[in-house]
Amino acid sequence: MAKILLDNYCFPENLVGMQEAIQQAISSGEILHISDRKTLASVLTAGVQGALNDPRLSVSYEPNYTPITPHALQSLPTEQLIRLIRNTVKLEVMDNNVGYLRIDRIIGQETVSKLGRLLHDNIWKKVAHTSAMIFDLRFSTAGELSGVPYIVSYFSDSEPLLHIDTIYERPTNTTKELWTMPTLLGERYGKRKEVIVLISKRTIGAAEAVAYILKHLKRAVIVGERSAGGSVKVEKLSVGDSGFYITVPVARSVNPVTGQSWEVNGVSPSVTVNPKEGVAKAKSLIAVRKALPKTVKRVSDIIKRFYSFKDKIPALLNQLLQSKLTEGLYRSVVDYESLASQLTADLQETSGDHRLHIFYCEIEPESFHDIPNIPSLEEVGFIIDALFKVEVMSGNIGYLRFDMMEDIKVVRAIGPQLIKAVWSKLVNTDTLIIDMRYNTGGYSTAIPLICTYFFDARPLKHLYTVFDRSTTTATKVMTLPEVLGQRYGSQKDIYILTSHITGSAAEAFARTMKDLKRATVIGEPTIGGALSSGTYQIGNSLLYASIPNQAILSAVTGKAWSVSGVEPHIAVQANDALNVALKIIGKKQQKKNSGK
Known part of the structure; x- marks a missing residue:
């Protein structure tokens, strides 16, 4: 043995x-x-x-075992071969010019050579001109590996030739490489048109080789359940004349892309469904993938019209329309969710802007910038308690934490109560710590009002400029000439605490105060969120694009704020930011006192 x-x-x-x-x-x-x-x-x-x-x-x-040698297909009479093939091949041209080809037995090279013209005229010619194909191997339980290059070649271009498999045979210690073929009878399907391969747990042998190769060439989407996991060649060999036999796999397949094989473990599908639902799922996949070019074009149009960083647009459009789509690198797209995920990944990778986002939504998304609800008198107290935390610490240090940027209309509506419950406790402190570590953003409309409290009344201060891509207008944002209550002024020290979740309008406030040298920022770099993003439906689909449509230009440099967030003056873990701020304030106070 x-x-x-x-x-x-x-x-x-x-x-x-x-x-x-x-x-x-x-x-x-x-x-x-x-x-x-x-x-x-x-x-x-x-x-x-x-x-x-x-x-x-x-x-x-098995003392009475008698080996059975199956008839070689090519040795059968032509008429019998034709009947066999008719019983193992089914084809149809479905709606929307989708071809359906079912093969239950993959014939070998010699049989193909013998019946080539008949196969072409009666089978291939009828589906070659379809716009997409469902290739059904769910019932393919027999076949010869020598036929695999023929099938794969029809779904490839003539050039360059592709190395698709390597077969090693142990008894002869020989290795044979399988390649696509330079010439074929009739027209190729090529590598551009959609191909969906259906498999099941009954799919075995040569059919598994076809499915595995097409999957890893990224030429087809595999739909169904994991295949049987057969073998290239298994032989039952006699152990002397003892009546004992050992069954041994004598050859193996090594895929040049993966270095592995479909043997034993089978082919895993790209989309797992009950094989009975395979054709229906394949049709829906083809519909999704057929819509790809139009969808990508519409995303490109939205970016061209609305994306605020104009200098990044050419690279984005080139990436979407050329390198990714035309090279067939969207083979992983199997539904609208995966399309949204792929588009988002590509847009963010190319632009370096994590705010670009494509998402799938069955219900029309609500706009974040809906008209805010003006609270009633009874609600004002709850809002202030929920959003603000105020404390006057030892050394007359003011501490103000607020966790959301409200709209200017809401702020003005609750202004008197806000002054009384929050601001009046802080305005006379010597130093102020503004804690924005838990503030993920909100409305930017109140930023000028908040900033105004930390500058003198005259002259008005230029905070930043908003460039709106959709209207191509630039608006200077300034401090306000008048505010309710007393100003903190421009002389007392301010410290702003940030974290990696500080976003949107909250980080715009922090960045403005940093740019104008009005505050020291302590903590972690902020998220780099968009001050304003528009939500745009992609055609009539269930896909939507969230696109930053405003660029914020620094009042100091005139350049657009980057998407990397606010870099703090003093970088520390968010949990330590308050203690660090208090230590700095304490040291400054000691220095001041010792100077006296």
């Missing part, structure tokens, strides 16, 4: 020590006490499968 394995098993590198292991088992004497031959066969099967981790290896006791 060891000699048969050494000469025939397709993974000879795994057999190191096998002969010695069998000799040791014999020497131990345990198996010599097994008197029942079938029990012995079971024990030996468990031993070789365990040692080599290959479930295809098995030992059997």
Whole structure:
């Protein structure tokens, strides 16, 4: 048995020590006490499968076994071959010019050569001109590997030739490479049109090789359930004249892309569905993928019209319309959710802007910038308690935490109560800490009002400029000439605490105060969110694009704020930011006191 394995098993590198292991088992004497031959066969099967981790290896006791040699297909009369092929091939041209081709047996090279013209005229010619194809291998349970290059070649271009598989045979110790073919009878389907391959747990052998190759060439989407996990070639070999036989895989496939194979483990589908639903799922996939170019074009149009960073637009459009789509790199797209995910990843990777986002939504999304609700008198107290935390610390240090930027109309509506409950407690402190570590953003309309409290009345201060891409207008944002209550002024120290979730309008406030050298920022870099993003429906689909449509220009440099967020003056963990601020304030106070 060891000699048969050494000469025939397709993974000879795994057999190191096998002969010695069998000799040791014999020497131990345990198996010599097994008197029942079938029990012995079971024990030996468990031993070789365990040692080599290959479930295809098995030992059997069959004293009356007679090998059956199947007829070679090519030796059959032509009429019989034609009948066989008619029984194993079904085809149809479905709605929307979708071809359906079902093959239940993959014929080999010699049979193809014998029947080439008949196969072309009666089968291939009828589906070659379809705009997409459903290639059904769910019931393909027999076939020859020599036919695989023919099938794969029809779904490839003539140039360049592709190395699609390598077959190693142990008994002859030979390796054969399989390549696509330079010439074929009739027209190729090519590598551009959509191909959906259906598989099931019954799909085995050569059909698995076809599905595996097309999947890893990124030429087809595989739909169904994991295939059977067959073998290139398995032989049942006699162990001398003992009546014992060992079944051994004598050849193996090595895919040049993955370095692995479909054998034993099968082909895993790209989209897992019950095989009975395979055709319906394939049709819906083709519809989604057919809409790809139009969808990508519409996304490009939206970016061209609304994206605020004009200098990044050419690269984005080039990436979307050329390198990704035309090179077939959207093969992973199997539904609108995965399309949205792929588009988002590509846009963000190319632009470096994580705010660009494509999403799938069955219900029309609500705009964030709806008209805000003006609270009633009863609600004002709850709002102030929920949004603001105020404390005057030792050393007359003011602490103000607020977790959301409200709209200017709401702020003005609750202004008197806000002054009384919050601002009046802080305005006379010597130093102010503004905690924005938990503020993820909100409305930007109140930023000028908030900033105004920290500057003098005259002259008005230029805070930043908003460039609106959709209207191509630039608006200077200034401090206000008048505010309710007393100003904090421009002289007292202010510290702003940030974290990695500080976003949108909250970080715009922090960046403005930093740009104008009015505050020291302590904590983590902020999220880099958009001050304003528009939500745009992509055609009539259920896809929407969230596009930053405003660029914020610094009042100091005139350049657009980057998308990387606000870099703090003093970078520390958000949890430590308050303690660091208090230490800095304490040291400044000590220095001031000692100077006196």
